[in-house]
Amino acid sequence: MTEFRVLVVDxxxxxxRLHGDYVSRVQGFTALDSVGSAEAALRAVPALRPDLVLIDIFLPDRSGLDLLPQLDVDCMVLSAARDAESVHKARRRGALAYLIKPFDPETLSTKLRQYARYRKLLESNGSLDQELVERALRQLSGGDSPKKPRSVTEQEIRAALERASGQHRTALEVAQEIGISRATAQRYLSVLVEEGAVSVSLRYGTTGRPEHHYRFSG
Structure with missing residues (x-):
């Protein structure tokens, strides 16, 4: 399982320390030692190579908003600033999310899980198509929508992939195992991939045509 390394700049x-504790509670994420200034962040990013930086705006030596373009790493802004211009500037300069302080642990946890699904989708296949890119980008803002109840068919598909014990399965194999059409299996598998519950890779079959192979991610 991928472990995402997170640097808090505050x-x-x-x-x-509180935000670092929030991060460490989320499965798949590790909080690095935090830094307290823009200059320290500029030194820490190339040295520690975090996957994600959680950055405050009000730093003692420079605005976090001015620092964003200089950090070649994914960033989210965590700030008490509530004005529209700060939010707009943060997004314009590359922030993947903007959280207003104070917030509860679940708010940050949701954003981190969305980020994990976003990264998982982008890295699930070496060659991306437009549909997969759109799915990945939707993950960054998809955590606020209420989840629909799992259908019996979806539960059966998840169970079939779990029984495969980490082995990849095609949509046809899943369909034949639980007794549904390939098209139906493909539709449900696409949703599970979008949610990050299932990973997908492209492989070439005996006919020379590429096939999507799916594996349960947990």
Whole structure:
């Protein structure tokens, strides 16, 4: 399982430690030692190589918004700033999310899980198509919508992939195992891939045509 390394940039030591604790509670994420200034962040990013930076705007030596374009890494802004211009500028300069302080642990947890699904989709296949890119981008803002109840068919498909014990299965193999059409299996598998519950890879079969192979991600 991929472990995402997260760097918190906040000059308030207690807040930085609190947010680091929030991060460490989320499965698949590890909080690195936090830093408290823009200059420290510029040194830490190339040295520690985090996957994600959680950055405050009000830093002692420079605005976090001015720092964003200089960090060649995924970033989310965590700030008490509530004005529209700060939000707009953060997004314009590449922030994947904007969280207003104070927030509860679940708010950050949701954003981190969305980020994990976004990364998983982008990295599930070496060659991306437009549909997969759109699915990945939707993950960054998809955590606020209520989840629909799982249908019996979807539960059976998930169970079939779990029984495969980490082995990849095609949509046809899944369909034959639980007694549904390939098209139906493909439709449900696409949804599970979008949610990040299932990973997909492209492989060439005996006919020379590429096939999608699916594996349960947990």
């Amino acid at each position: 000059d308030d030591f207690h807040v930085a």
